[in-house]
Amino acid sequence: MKITIGHLYPDLLNLYGDRGNIQCMRKRCEWRGIEAEVREYQLTDSIDFSNLDIVLLGGGSDREQMLVCEKLKTIQKDFRDYVEAGGVVIAVCGGYQLLGHYYDTDDGRIEGLSLVDLYTEQGSPRLISNIVIENELFEQPIVGFENHGGRTYIGDNRPLGKVKFGYGNNGKDGAEGILYKNVVGTYLHGPLLPKNPGVCDYLIRNALERKYGKSELAPLDDSQELEANQYIVGRFC
Amino acid sequence: MRVRRLIAVWTAKIVSTVCRLSGRQGVTLAGRIALKIDPRILADLSSMVREKIFVVCGTNGKTTTNNLLCSAIESEGKKLVCNHTGSNMLSGVTAAFVLAAGDNGKLDADYACIEIDEASTLRIFPHFKPDYMVLTNLFRDQLDRYGEIDITMDILDRAMKMAPEMTVIVNGDDALSAYLAMKSGNPYKTYGISEQVFKEQSSEQNGHEIREGRFCKNCGARLEYEFYHYSQIGTYHCPNCEFARPKIDFDASHIDMSNGLKFEVEGRQMEADYRGFYNIYNILAAYSAARTAGLALADFDDVLKKFNPQNGRMEQFVIDGTQVVLNLAKNPAGFNQNISAVMEDEKPKDIIIVINDNAQDGTDISWLWDVDFDRFAQESIRSITVSGIRCQDMRLRMKYVDIPSELIADVRSAIEARIKDGCGNLYVLVNYTALFSTRNILVGMQR
Structure with missing residues (x-):
């Protein structure tokens, strides 16, 4: 078995340890004997989504997002078809904001991909904190770090989790992130996946199921991951 | 006013001594209290510096560069004020001046060498305008405090505009720092390493090392590099606009790291017995700053030999x-x-x-x-x-x-x-x- 991970524009969107998310997916595949290939795409590359099983869209500064958003218009249709067909996406921070319709900043509007029904508005101050959220889908709480000026509103969509500590999407409605089809969007970095192996395996499982129609992930020894996870939960909750 | 200053100086000295005796670092506390008692104390004391004030900014290398600059200036027989411990926000900088003042509340110093946390420049420059700013480099650092590297650049840009006469001594090999200095309108001098030092970089270094500012800050095009030294430090130009690595005023050549550090600048041989390529930049920064200020640095060899980058730097x-x-x-x-x-x-x-x-x-x-x-x-x-x-x-x-x-x-x-x-x-x-x-x-x- 093999999965291919597409890392979109790492030159511009790589702000908060996104390499850790890539490394985590790659290793947790390799440790199970699943081949994992990572393809990095630059702004000048064209992307054939039919070759990809997981797409990672990371975080960048507002200025860098502005540069990326021009390019995104040209891949919007292909990307949407991929998402609607159940393609797996993990989008973090700036990448999460770009999934939506727009991000209104003081310097103007950054048009999003409109892949998911959400929008973001700049607020003050930045929401900076360790964060713990919960969702029954996952055995452990999800822990990470958030740092965002944007307030994201997801309407009736399903959040990735309920905020136990920290701010979440907008600091008001208690929701963090979004789950839409096989898309996960979130403000959590730290990076997200190493301390939340359940989320990583959720992405890998969905990718394998879509590609091979079935997936049985062999269990791994996650004691170090879970200890690091529990440390954060114990300290802040 | 004079009495206030006296009380502030004495109180700060007592606080600092008590903290030191109880094993704590009381520098920032002493500075904070001094400013409370006399809000003008930093402006007053810094105005007593007889010759020049240097500040050192940049993500990495501030403390080593500043300490070396101090040693170099002291070797010229000058008296100076310095925040050696690296307490580099407003209260730490204030403490450096206050603790250097005499019991009469006056400062006896020819020069001041002050490292400043980039984000604190806007709070410190209202108290004094430095004559020189060394800008070492800009990397991602402590993002939760600064937000993003763009924000740090914006702060430094505003700081330079607050002190338009201040000469910036900048690492020309860092496109981000160089861009800031070049567009600031301030006078500037550059230092750098024009020769390629690392001939064969390992693939992971080439491919994955995090590099900031890959895109031209002037026009947004992707910068082209002849080579990298490390991270985004190297020789670059923009293929789309006129932005390029500036002409280097203090250029280190003949780099030899086989046994400690050896290189040449201005035809002079430099030697240090500690490791780390980045230390060449620290030495170069301190040297260029002192030379720009017109110091001869006749004994710089000796300064380098005696210099031990303390405080947990190697x-x-x-x-x-x-x-x-x-x-x-x-x-x-x-x-x-x-x-x-x-x-x-x-x-x-x-x-x-x-x-x-x-x-x-x-x-x-x-x-x-x-x-x-x-x-x-x-x-x-x-x-x-x-x-x-x-x-x-x-x-x-x-x-x-x-x-x-x-x-x-x-x-x-x-x-x-x-x-x-x-x-x-x-x-x-x-x-x-x-x-x-x-x-x-x-x-x-x-x-």
């Missing part, structure tokens, strides 16, 4: 027969350079990595994943021990590059364990708040 200890090197690493660029410096030592070695997430460290430790720890997968590394408040994150980081590590959360226990069972050659790599406590432990053990 600081050496001997404890029960074990050689211990303590080194600060607080962001990906700094850590990658540290790893290079450690790997320049080919002898077997044990490594302890101490990671805290206190406010001054930046509570966000995601940067650990931007460091190329896979380079520790070498024969000569006998063991890796992870310690400090976020030791579990550090252990996980190592696990995901398939390098096993031992977790000993308590720093003293970790050091004791490796001195007892290690190979006699120990590197302790720490981030910011771990530095002071770890250094105290090592100083105590050496005694």
Whole structure:
């Protein structure tokens, strides 16, 4: 078995340890004997989504997002078809904001991909904190770090989790992130996946199921991951 | 006003002494109290500096550069004020001046050399306008405090505009720093290394090392590099607009790192007996700043020989027969350079990595994943021990590059364990708040 991970524009969107998310997916595949290939795409590359099983869209500064958003218009249709067909996406921070319709900043509007029904508005101050959220889908709480000026509103969509500590999407409605089809969007970095192996395996499982129609992930020894996870939960909750 | 200043100076000195006697670093507290008592104290005292005021800014290398600049100026027989301990926000800078003042509330100094946290420039420059600013480099650092690197650049841009006569001495090999200086309108001088030093970079260094500012700050096009020294430091130009690496005023050549550091600048031979390519930039920065200010630096060779980058910058200890090197690493660029410096030592070695997430460290430790720890997968590394408040994150980081590590959360226990069972050659790599406590432990053990 093999999965291919597409890392979109790492030159511009790589702000908060996104390499850790890539490394985590790659290793947790390799440790199970699943081949994992990572393809990095630059702004000048064209992307054939039919070759990809997981797409990672990371975080960048507002200025860098502005540069990326021009390019995104040209891949919007292909990307949407991929998402609607159940393609797996993990989008973090700036990448999460770009999934939506727009991000209104003081310097103007950054048009999003409109892949998911959400929008973001700049607020003050930045929401900076360790964060713990919960969702029954996952055995452990999800822990990470958030740092965002944007307030994201997801309407009736399903959040990735309920905020136990920290701010979440907008600091008001208690929701963090979004789950839409096989898309996960979130403000959590730290990076997200190493301390939340359940989320990583959720992405890998969905990718394998879509590609091979079935997936049985062999269990791994996650004691170090879970200890690091529990440390954060114990300290802040 | 005079009385206020006197009370402020005396109170600050007492506070600082009491703190020191009780084993705490009371510098920032002393500065804060002095400013409370006399809000004009920093402006007044700094105006008494007879010749020039230097400030040193930039993500990495501030403390070493500033301390070396101090030594260089002192070698010219000048008296100066300096924040040696690296307390570099408003209260720390105030403390440097206040604690240097005499009991009569007056300052007797020819020069001031002050390192300043980039974000604090806007709070400090209203008190005094420096004559010179050294700008070492800009990397991602403590993002939770600054937001993003663009914000730091914006702050420095405003700071330069607040002091339009200030000459900027800038690392021309860093496109971000150079861009700031070039467009500021301030006079500037540049330093850099025009020759390619690392002929064959390993593929992971080439491919994955985090590089800031790949895109032209002027027009947004992707910058083209002739070569990199490390991170985004190198020789670059924009293919789309006129922005390019500036002409270098102080150019280091004939770089030789086979035994310590050797290079030439202005036809003079430089030699230092410590490791780390990045230290060439620190030496070059201090040298260029002093030369720009018109100092002859006739005894600079001697200054370099005597200079020991203390305060946990490649600081050496001997404890029960074990050689211990303590080194600060607080962001990906700094850590990658540290790893290079450690790997320049080919002898077997044990490594302890101490990671805290206190406010001054930046509570966000995601940067650990931007460091190329896979380079520790070498024969000569006998063991890796992870310690400090976020030791579990550090252990996980190592696990995901398939390098096993031992977790000993308590720093003293970790050091004791490796001195007892290690190979006699120990590197302790720490981030910011771990530095002071770890250094105290090592100083105590050496005694």
